[in-house]
Amino acid sequence: QVQLVESGGGLVQPGGSLRLSCIIPGSIFSRNNVMGWYRQSPGKRRERVAWIRGGSDLFYSDSVRDRFTIFRDITKNTMFLQMNMLKPEDTAVYYCNVVTTQSDEFWGQGTQVTVSS
Numbered sequence: 001q002v003q004l005v006e007s008g009g010g011l012v013q014p015g016g017s018l019r020l021s022c023i024i025p026g027s028i029f030s031r032n033n034v035m036g037w038y039r040q041s042p043g044k045r046r047e048r049v050a051w052i053r054g055g056s057d058l059f060y061s062d063s064v065r066d067r068f069t070i071f072r073d074i075t076k077n078t079m080f081l082q083m084n085m086l087k088p089e090d091t092a093v094y095y096c097n098v099v100t101t102q103s104d105e106f107w108g109q110g111t112q113v114t115v116s117s
Contacts, residue, residue: 002025002027002028002106003025003106004022004023004024004025004096004097004098004106004107004108004109005022005023005108005109006020006021006022006094006095006096006108006109006110006111007020007021007111008020008021008111009094009111009112009113010112010113010114011114011115011116012086012113012114012115013115013116013117014086014087014088014115014116014117015085015086016086016115017082017083017084017085017086018083018086018113019080019081019082019083020037020080020081020083020094020096020111020113021078021079021080022037022078022079022080022081022096022108023076023077023078024077024078024079024096024098025077026077028098028100028104028106029074029077029098030100031054031055031056032054032055032100032101033098033099033100033101034051034052034053034098034099035051035052035072035079035096035097035098036048036049036050036051036052036059036070036096036097037049037050037051037070037079037081037094037095037096037097038094038095038096038097039090039092039093039094039095039113040092040093040095041091041092041093044092046095047061047063047092048061048097049061049063049064049068049081050064050068050069050070050081051070051097052070052072052079058070063089064083064090067083067084067085067086068081068082068083068084069081069082069084070082079096081094081096083113086113086115087115088115088116089115090113090115091113091114091115091116092112092113093110093111093112093113094110094111094112094113095107095108095109095110095111096108
């Protein structure tokens with residue numbers, strides 16, 4: 001069974017930073033797959049916030065551009081989301097996601113990020 005394991009969520013004050021991690025099994029850690037981060041807050045649809053395509057093409061939603069950075073450490077099969085200048089509206093459960101070239105889709109278990117003073 002393929003499992004993505006997330007960590008790094010928590011409580012942070014507005015303006016602070018957090019880094020999320022997602023360990024991805026080597027069988028699907030491929031530049032050919034699309035890897036990304038989603039988030040979902042209560043009463044809202046799940047939103048894709050950052051993703052990597054083709055191993056190096058980076059994309060961000062308007063809501064996080066210039067504040068969040070997605071990157072990977074291929075030596076550790078790990079994907080990260082560095083979140084800076086956090087705002088209360090960034091509060092959500094964050095999920096990592098991988099979509100393979102065969103359109104198989106895998107999700108992490110989710111990690112809570114709370115931005116509050």
